[in-house]
Amino acid sequence: MLATILEELPRFLTYYNLLFLAQAALATLALSAFGCIVGVIVGFVLAFVRLTPSRLWLPLRWFAFLYTEIFRRVPFLVTLMLCFFAFQATGYDVPLAVVGAVTVALIASAFIGEIIRGGLVSVHRNQWDAAATMNFTLPQTIRHVVLPQAWKIILPPAFGFFVMFIKDTALASQIGVIELTYAGKVLNNKGFSAALSFGSILLIYFAISYPLARFGKHLENRLAASRHHRT
Amino acid sequence: MNYVFQYGQIWPFLPRLFDGALVSLQIAILAFCGGLLIGTACAAVKTFGPKLAAWLIDIYVTFFTNTPQLVQIYFLYFALPDMGILLTSFAAVLIGMTLNAGAYLTEIQRAGFESRRVSEMEAAEVLGFSRLQQIRYVILPHVARVLFPPLSNQFIIMTLGTSMAAVFGVEELTGQAMNINSQTFRSIEVFTVAAGLYIVLTLVASVALSLIGRFAFRARTGLI
Amino acid sequence: MLHLDITGLEARYGAMKVLDGIDLKVGRGDVIGLIGPSGSGKSTVLRSVIGLLPPSAGTVLLDGTPIDYRNAASVRTVRDRIAIVFQQYNLFQNMSVLDNVTVTPVKIRKRNRDEATAEARVLLEKVGLGDKLGRYPDELSGGQQQRVAIARALALKPEILLLDEVTAALDPELVSEVLDTIRVLAGEGMTMIIVSHEMAFIREVATRVCFMADGRMIESGSATDIFDNPGEQRTKDFISKILRH
Numbered sequence: 300m301l302a303t304i305l306e307e308l309p310r311f312l313t314y315y316n317l318l319f320l321a322q323a324a325l326a327t328l329a330l331s332a333f334g335c336i337v338g339v340i341v342g343f344v345l346a347f348v349r350l351t352p353s354r355l356w357l358p359l360r361w362f363a364f365l366y367t368e369i370f371r372r373v374p375f376l377v378t379l380m381l382c383f384f385a386f387q388a389t390g391y392d393v394p395l396a397v398v399g400a401v402t403v404a405l406i407a408s409a410f411i412g413e414i415i416r417g418g419l420v421s422v423h424r425n426q427w428d429a430a431a432t433m434n435f436t437l438p439q440t441i442r443h444v445v446l447p448q449a450w451k452i453i454l455p456p457a458f459g460f461f462v463m464f465i466k467d468t469a470l471a472s473q474i475g476v477i478e479l480t481y482a483g484k485v486l487n488n489k490g491f492s493a494a495l496s497f498g499s500i501l502l503i504y505f506a507i508s509y510p511l512a513r514f515g516k517h518l519e520n521r522l523a524a525s526r527h528h529r530t
Numbered sequence: 531m532n533y534v535f536q537y538g539q540i541w542p543f544l545p546r547l548f549d550g551a552l553v554s555l556q557i558a559i560l561a562f563c564g565g566l567l568i569g570t571a572c573a574a575v576k577t578f579g580p581k582l583a584a585w586l587i588d589i590y591v592t593f594f595t596n597t598p599q600l601v602q603i604y605f606l607y608f609a610l611p612d613m614g615i616l617l618t619s620f621a622a623v624l625i626g627m628t629l630n631a632g633a634y635l636t637e638i639q640r641a642g643f644e645s646r647r648v649s650e651m652e653a654a655e656v657l658g659f660s661r662l663q664q665i666r667y668v669i670l671p672h673v674a675r676v677l678f679p680p681l682s683n684q685f686i687i688m689t690l691g692t693s694m695a696a697v698f699g700v701e702e703l704t705g706q707a708m709n710i711n712s713q714t715f716r717s718i719e720v721f722t723v724a725a726g727l728y729i730v731l732t733l734v735a736s737v738a739l740s741l742i743g744r745f746a747f748r749a750r751t752g753l754i
Numbered sequence: 755m756l757h758l759d760i761t762g763l764e765a766r767y768g769a770m771k772v773l774d775g776i777d778l779k780v781g782r783g784d785v786i787g788l789i790g791p792s793g794s795g796k797s798t799v800l801r802s803v804i805g806l807l808p809p810s811a812g813t814v815l816l817d818g819t820p821i822d823y824r825n826a827a828s829v830r831t832v833r834d835r836i837a838i839v840f841q842q843y844n845l846f847q848n849m850s851v852l853d854n855v856t857v858t859p860v861k862i863r864k865r866n867r868d869e870a871t872a873e874a875r876v877l878l879e880k881v882g883l884g885d886k887l888g889r890y891p892d893e894l895s896g897g898q899q900q901r902v903a904i905a906r907a908l909a910l911k912p913e914i915l916l917l918d919e920v921t922a923a924l925d926p927e928l929v930s931e932v933l934d935t936i937r938v939l940a941g942e943g944m945t946m947i948i949v950s951h952e953m954a955f956i957r958e959v960a961t962r963v964c965f966m967a968d969g970r971m972i973e974s975g976s977a978t979d980i981f982d983n984p985g986e987q988r989t990k991d992f993i994s995k996i997l998r999h
Binding site: 300303374377378470483498500 | 595602717725
């Protein structure tokens with residue numbers, strides 16, 4: 300086995316292949332990052348809607364609740380399939396990357412929305428009460444009082460989700476999005492042994508995920524410590 | 531958009547989807563149990579065992595938690611045959627998920643071990659409890675309560691994770707949905723039904739686990 | 755016309771009725787002392803008036819105008835004219851002392867920042883914290899935080915000030931500095947409703963004392979009436995217990 304790999308290595312480590320792998324790795328990162336950035340924006344809107352007390356917003360509140368519950372309880376692959384066929388049904392020729400991007404955005408929004416909501420409501424009741432009695436509107440309360448105190452509670456799990464999500468994007472390969480896992484399949488199909496192809500993909504995922512995970516841990520420790528000084 | 535929804539066409543295939551859901555559950559349970567054994571053993575070694583073994587376990591855990599489960603299974607299914615080990619798709623998925631679960635569960639179990647209250651154990655020892663009695667009456671109740679929420683959560687995650695078995699042809703829920711799709715071409719319908727089944731499956735599992743946790747362990751998972 | 759006219763006020767937490775028909779008439783410049791055992795609903799009266807716990811029945815008239823607690827605009831007018839100081843001070847942890855006092859005038863009421871800051875400085879001087887403008891709540895003692903909370907409430911230029919057990923969470927040696935501040939306000943003619951266990955202080959400063967128990971107003975009168983000649987048996991029991999030490 301090892302002999303085979305050593306024999307293939309020079310053919311494997313060509314400039315073209317390495318470039319291909321680098322681009323695929325970038326695509327993987329971009330997919331997760333895009334999903335999470337949209338996820339923060341949409342997630343924040345979802346969290347905000349779920350916190351609005353007004354009667355008029357009840358249908359929207361229900362929608363936000365259902366959205367968050369649904370997209371956290373459906374596997375990535377199934378959501379991916381739904382997006383793929385939904386786009387297909389529109390008749391337009393949508394690039395696969397877009398299908399992938401929409402999928403990650405939908406899923407990340409649900410998860411990050413829940414993280415944000417959890418962070419906001421964890422701010423002590425008396426902060427909300429004090430703002431209310433001084434006629435702060437909900438957006439004013441969140442902007443001036445709650446968010447400045449909540450972001451330190453939100454950031455570590457949100458970043459953790461981002462790092463975890465990088466691994467989830469592997470499933471985008473199933474519709475042909477050219478990310479890291481897909482690159483592994485391509486190389487395997489080109490004739491390289493599965494061990495080398497998928498082995499190197501595993502290593503690249505590791506190289507991306509591990510430093511980010513360590514950084515996330517460091518971030519968590521820093522923020523937890525500073526929370527005890529001043530919020 | 532010219533799509534006409536025809537959910538009626540999915541109706542006759544419902545039993546197959548239910549069968550698929552059952553397979554998903556089976557895989558999740560098997561992989562969870564296997565992973566729990568691995569996790570508990572590894573956590574025990576890390577907490578009580580020699581430094582070298584702990585270090586090796588660290589490598590295992592770090593590797594499996596920083597790489598995607600899908601690619602891990604790809605490796606098992608496609609790379610092992612070259613080394614003489616032929617696995618069926620079901621076996622590859624199960625082993626892959628078990629090893630993956632084992633890594634995550636090692637961390638969870640380790641937290642569990644560390645939550646044991648040494649002072650209570652010492653008190654029990656002084657009162658004449660045997661080691662086994664200490665474990666049964668002093669450590670286990672508290673540790674079980676601490677572990678229950680993260681373990682339940684991990685199980686729900688794994689139930690959703692079984693979906694990638696479809697990639698390898700395993701006929702669990704997503705796999706069945708894909709089959710039905712290729713037969714009826716009612717793609718959106720069949721996948722929304724599959725999505726619905728996953729939601730129901732995880733909701734039922736969450737509620738059931740919450741109730742068990744509440745009554746058996748007095749552990750609150752935050753759902754009920 | 756009465757400044758604040760409360761009739762038949764009822765409120766519930768879920769199924770439990772915590773206020774069972776409270777009548778309270780507050781004239782301009784009155785200082786009402788609300789006393790009673792724990793759980794009698796004293797704080798709930800204040801929280802209801804300010805709209806944190808909307809009443810389930812009864813009427814509240816502010817200068818003759820009825821307040822509809824289910825109407826957001828109506829509640830907003832209440833909060834424009836009535837300010838509350840909480841037992842737990844509820845200062846905004848992420849803001850400095852000065853910012854805590856200026857945030858509502860500047861960000862919510864859109865007043866000129868320099869004006870508001872100048873006024874805030876005066877208020878903080880008045881409560882004795884003129885040198886702590888840049889400090890954060892977690893750097894201050896409980897008594898200091900409570901005084902900031904009072905300054906913050908005063909910055910709203912309220913007509914009526916509600917004080918909810920403002921010394922209850924303080925160490926004994928910090929209580930007098932807060933009471934001094936309230937004494938000054940009473941002297942200046944601020945309409946106040948004070949919920950407190952500090953009987954000596956209530957006796958000194960209140961123009962009227964009301965005794966509550968089990969969500970009901972048992973007795974009300976001048977300080978001498980309630981403390982020296984309580985009429986109702988419940989009042990007598992309570993007064994005798996607290997005067998025993």
